[in-house]
Amino acid sequence: MQYRLIYILFILTSVISYGQVNISVTPDKTDYSSKDIVNLTIILELNGSEYNQQTPLRLPDLSKFNMVGSGSVSSGYMDPETNTVITQYITRVALEPKQKGKVKIGSVLVTINNKIYKTEPFDIFVKDVEKKSVASNSNDVYLNMEIEDREVYQDQPTIAVLKVYSRNIDNFRKVKNIHLPNQDNMNVHPINFNRSEIDPSDYGNMASQVLAMFMIFPNEAGYVEVPSVSASLSSYASKNKILSNKVKLNVKKLPEGSPECFKNAVGNFNVSIFNASNEKVEVKKPLNVVIKVSGEGNLTDMNLPKIAESPDYEFFTPKITSKVVPGTAGIKGEVLANYVIIPKKAGLISIKTEPFAFFNPANKEYVNLGQETLALNAFSHDEIMEARSTVERVNEYTNSLLETVNTPVLKTTTFKVKEKNKFHWNILLTNIAILLGLFVLYLLFKTWQKKRKLIKETVPSKPLGSVAETENEIRQRLKTDINDYFSYLENLKDGGDYQKFFQTVDELDEEVRKEYFQGSTKDFVKFLESYKGVAVAEEYRTLSQKIEIEKFSPVKSAEGIDELLVAIVNLYSKISK
Structure with missing residues (x-):
């Protein structure tokens, strides 16, 4: 009887060791x-092929942590001693503590063959946790940076939201x-x-308000810490600086097997190339070729495809313009690289991108996407001159003359000669009549101005008002x-007088600054920032940089000047209200 019991125990032990489930968390x-x-x-x-995992791993309550990242790997092998299939799943979870002290981590659950298996809970100890930065006064104002998606690829964007918290709503405007x-x-x-x-x-029973939203593009893999956002807390008594919390991102490395031409473009893009010049292509004469990259991703930070080298042409550093807006998966829109290309030979020329x-x-x-190709047919100077008729040559000379003498008062470019076979005397007489009419109006204006000056001298002076009234009167004047x-x-833009255009822009900027009693651009x-808001100040600073870049650009395009003029009108209309 004793030998039978020992035999039964050996059988049960072998069955238990043959098939079992082990789960642990360490x-x-x-x-920390x-x-x-x-x-x-x-x-x-x-341990055994008869086990079927019915549910994924269910993590415990991790509300006391920020999930930084996670990953898993599986492997399997055959135990030669017991002929048992052993399958192993390893999962790594990275957490960022939110509070200090003793923190309990609960059980991990999994269902296998209709049976629930779980791990034993355990405790960890956190010495200290970085808290929200508090303003150094009694107003109790907090800044908090919130990033929901903390696991992204390299050069893939994630959206951050900046919020302010306080028990006193009046603090938000400060x-x-x-x-x-x-x-x-x-x-x-x-x-x-x-x-x-x-x-x-x-x-925490505090009021909150969203202050800003911004997009973060991490450009290196690993754990990347986003620095704090700073702001000033202004009051009549003092001015303090407050900081938000820092956030750690788990930036995944891009997968292996990238093409040789891949640099750092992450998103979804399209590339095209086209000739922006309307005239015939002539040897040793410049023409504008544009590479357009459109899509959504790290559009403004990536390396754009360039023009490929070729003995058939030469090119110069491009002028980059962009029309982009924030999207859900990055910056979306289009970026244009405007190249000045000079053909070196006559005949068919293929301009390729990298x-x-x-x-x-x-x-x-x-x-x-490979390469994009633009096929052009270049002509010599003699071929272009032979193709022109006598009427076209006369019209070209007349149009050049009208463009040269164009004035801001009379837009003579509208009277450019069309492709006709005879001269129109009506146009000439119309121009003369307009000039005479403007001269008469100028004389009448000067006469009216003299009479008005005499009337002003006879009017008695008004009594002096208060300081505020005097300042308002000076501002209106x-x-x-x-x-x-x-x-x-x-x-000036339509006439192509770009030098005078930028001189007038500088005069406009100086007059608007004088209107607000601001001498330098830095003070303005x-x-x-104080009276119009941070967004208007940032728009003014960006526009000033664009104006300086466009002013000293060797080749100026009408499209770029037109885009610049629209931005000038929009901004200065806001400022001068």
């Missing part, structure tokens, strides 16, 4: 500091001068600085009628 350590990441390793081992994070391993682009409606009951490839994070694959400048700039930017 942290990398038990004590404020900057440490809690790495949990979850191991699920199935938060100004928001400075977004600036770091070498990421590119930050603002989406908007529009303040949302105030939420009266948010976290090969271009990008990584699409939605499909997790590389897309190779100095106020500039910017519509006159806009009309004049439009005429500070004035706009």
